[in-house]
Amino acid sequence: MSPWRRFRADRRARVGLRVLVGLLAAAVLADVLASELPLFCRVGGVTYVLPCLTEPAALRGLSRQALKASAELYVPTPIPFGPDETFAGTKARFTPAPWSPDDEHLLGTDELGRDVAARLVHGARVSLWVGLSSVALNLVLGLWLGLLAAWRGGVVDAVVSRLIEVLTTVPTLFLLLTLIGLWRVQGLWALTLVLGLTRWGELARLARAQGLQLVRQDFVAASRALGAGTGRIIARHLVPNVLGPVLVSAAFAVAAAILVESALSFLGLGVAPPTATWGELLTQAHRTLTHPGAWWLALFPGACIALTVGSLHLVGEGLRRSLDPAA
Amino acid sequence: MGRWLGLRLLQLVPTFLGITFLTFLVARLAPGDPLQLDPDVTQGVTGQGDAQARFRAAHGLDQPLPVQYAQWLGKVARLDFGRSLHDHRPVREKLLEALPTTALLAALALLAAWAVAIPLGVRAAARPEKKGARVALQALDVAYALPAFWVAVMALLWLATARGLALFPLQGLHSDGEAGLGDLAWHLVLPVLCLTYPQLAVAARQVASAMREVLGREFIRAARARGVPEARVVWRHGLRNAALPLLAFGGLSLPHLVGGSVVVERIFGIPGMGLLAFDAVAHRDYPTVMGATTLLSVVTLLAMLGVDLVSALADPRLRAPRGAK
Numbered sequence: 263m264s265p266w267r268r269f270r271a272d273r274r275a276r277v278g279l280r281v282l283v284g285l286l287a288a289a290v291l292a293d294v295l296a297s298e299l300p301l302f303c304r305v306g307g308v309t310y311v312l313p314c315l316t317e318p319a320a321l322r323g324l325s326r327q328a329l330k331a332s333a334e335l336y337v338p339t340p341i342p343f344g345p346d347e348t349f350a351g352t353k354a355r356f357t358p359a360p361w362s363p364d365d366e367h368l369l370g371t372d373e374l375g376r377d378v379a380a381r382l383v384h385g386a387r388v389s390l391w392v393g394l395s396s397v398a399l400n401l402v403l404g405l406w407l408g409l410l411a412a413w414r415g416g417v418v419d420a421v422v423s424r425l426i427e428v429l430t431t432v433p434t435l436f437l438l439l440t441l442i443g444l445w446r447v448q449g450l451w452a453l454t455l456v457l458g459l460t461r462w463g464e465l466a467r468l469a470r471a472q473g474l475q476l477v478r479q480d481f482v483a484a485s486r487a488l489g490a491g492t493g494r495i496i497a498r499h500l501v502p503n504v505l506g507p508v509l510v511s512a513a514f515a516v517a518a519a520i521l522v523e524s525a526l527s528f529l530g531l532g533v534a535p536p537t538a539t540w541g542e543l544l545t546q547a548h549r550t551l552t553h554p555g556a557w558w559l560a561l562f563p564g565a566c567i568a569l570t571v572g573s574l575h576l577v578g579e580g581l582r583r584s585l586d587p588a589a
Numbered sequence: 590m591g592r593w594l595g596l597r598l599l600q601l602v603p604t605f606l607g608i609t610f611l612t613f614l615v616a617r618l619a620p621g622d623p624l625q626l627d628p629d630v631t632q633g634v635t636g637q638g639d640a641q642a643r644f645r646a647a648h649g650l651d652q653p654l655p656v657q658y659a660q661w662l663g664k665v666a667r668l669d670f671g672r673s674l675h676d677h678r679p680v681r682e683k684l685l686e687a688l689p690t691t692a693l694l695a696a697l698a699l700l701a702a703w704a705v706a707i708p709l710g711v712r713a714a715a716r717p718e719k720k721g722a723r724v725a726l727q728a729l730d731v732a733y734a735l736p737a738f739w740v741a742v743m744a745l746l747w748l749a750t751a752r753g754l755a756l757f758p759l760q761g762l763h764s765d766g767e768a769g770l771g772d773l774a775w776h777l778v779l780p781v782l783c784l785t786y787p788q789l790a791v792a793a794r795q796v797a798s799a800m801r802e803v804l805g806r807e808f809i810r811a812a813r814a815r816g817v818p819e820a821r822v823v824w825r826h827g828l829r830n831a832a833l834p835l836l837a838f839g840g841l842s843l844p845h846l847v848g849g850s851v852v853v854e855r856i857f858g859i860p861g862m863g864l865l866a867f868d869a870v871a872h873r874d875y876p877t878v879m880g881a882t883t884l885l886s887v888v889t890l891l892a893m894l895g896v897d898l899v900s901a902l903a904d905p906r907l908r909a910p911r912g913a914k
Contacts, residue, residue, distance in 0.1 A: 428607035430841075431893065432886045433848035436866055440612070440878050443870030444619035521736050525852050528738045529867065541738075548742050548856070560746070564739040572734035
């Protein structure tokens with residue numbers, strides 16, 4: 263059986279993959295799932311399709327109530343709140359926010375009266391984007407440098423090996439704390455870049471170890487004898503042969519990167535507010551810990567992170583089992 | 590053995606230089622001037638260009654970067670990390686106050702991880718037909734997926750505040766006016782727990798796979814054939830031979846344990862290296878940040894060397910020069 267067939271036959275891996283695809287879909291469709299603007303509406307004879315995506319200028323000045331009152335047709339998004347909308351509900355509230363879950367805010371609101379469900383959906387973008395793209399960068403760097411070290415040996419190997427050792431010895435969060443805190447890195451791209459450039463050590467170590475076993479084999483010598491250069495040998499002969507185990511590791515690395523991202527935003531060093539992130543919601547939960555105890559602020563974002571990390575693990579384990587049936 | 594150790598120590602030199610260089614670059618090339626950013630510093634030296642120049646000269650900030658690096662490295666070699674830009678205390682003093690706390694946390698967490706992972710992993714490997722250990726391993730996987738800071742906040746909420754059970758203290762390492770070991774242990778329970786559990790899933794799997802590999806070997810079959818009791822086969826013959834991968838795992842998990850202390854120390858208000866570095870970053874206190882990262886990396890490096898050393902003592906094959914085939 264091919265690895266892919268084995269992977270599809272693996273029930274736990276399938277569950278993990280489905281949850282992951284669902285989360286990705288939520289992240290991609292966040293603007294359609296949760297927005298202050300409706301899915302469809304007709305105002306004064308003009309029909310707007312998906313104004314939540316297009317944000318037409320004609321609707322921009324109107325408040326939600328005014329829009330709802332003047333619209334002939336109004337179909338709201340499944341979660342009828344934007345992630346940054348404060349105190350948007352229509353119910354009379356007699357206590358200060360955060361408000362616990364009710365029929366208006368299904369998962370409650372945060373300290374500023376923002377809908378938790380809307381923020382979770384939009385926060386999925388940050389977590390998944392940072393996790394996936396930073397590890398993609400790790401993969402490129404780790405595969406290339408690890409295999410280059412294995413292939414070239416000598417000085418290149420020594421330099422890359424020391425570099426790997428440096429990156430894997432410096433405690434990750436300390437390096438990130440310093441980098442992000444002192445450099446005031448606050449954007450999504452910058453955070454991705456920082457994680458992508460600092461966390462490739464483990465992948466490179468694995469690629470190098472696998473590569474060292476390959477470079478002595480005949481097919482590598484043969485392609486070299488045929489005149490293939492370093493780039494071609496690495497890209498065409500070494501990478502496909504080490505990709506399996508490295509991908510398994512990468513799946514776990516995405517999970518770890520998502521945990522690191524959420525820990526950073528928990529420490530106030532993640533993507534700058536008011537961008538919705540899962541870690542930021544948990545920070546609020548920590549702040550409100552001593553007095554009323556806003557359990558919904560802690561439970562739902564925590565569950566989202568756990569679900570993402572857990573499903574990545576199932577996928578990683580499934581990949582491992584399907585690539586190495588003996589294990 | 591001496592030759593092996595010498596080579597291994599020599600290998601540490603470039604790694605050490607790499608770590609210090611990385612730390613130095615990251616901290617010193619960061620945008621922003623400590624003089625303009627920290628109100629506590631500027632209060633003493635406001636306005637006058639002369640006073641600012643004196644401040645720069647006093648902290649060596651007027652030199653070119655390579656010179657600053659060389660000077661800083663020279664001082665680091667003498668364990669002199671300069672003075673904090675924030676409270677003007679020697680950084681070494683601050684570091685030495687914080688290091689034992691973090692080292693204690695990391696060591697306890699590692700021991701706790703082993704204490705849970707070894708029995709579980711061995712059982713899962715020795716009796717694969719039993720369900721208990723397998724279910725426990727899966728439970729650990731679920732636990733791994735929970736972010737540590739979330740678990741810490743939940744533990745505080747339900748076990749330390751008046752809303753929950755109020756079994757454990759909220760913050761710090763000591764109650765007021767208490768200095769006993771019992772009090773310290775009581776304060777350490779939750780932090781160590783939060784630092785340990787993310788390691789458990791990986792640790793238990795490592796133990797299980799190492800044991801599975803060993804238990805499949807010939808000498809185990811021979812021991813069983815000789816009539817050695819099964820418990821002795823597993824715990825003596827088996828575990829001893831699986832000990833090396835476990836040691837290696839301990840070495841590799843140290844950076845994670847130390848890194849995790851940032852979050853745990855911040856939540857539980859424990860005055861260790863993590864909290865120190867976090868506060869120093871908030872105050873843009875370069876000397877302290879650089880000192881903390883360097884010292885921790887070096888300690889981690891030495892701990893990993895220690896692990897290698899123990900492994901090499903236990904297994905002569907590892908002492909063979911790396912190039913030998």
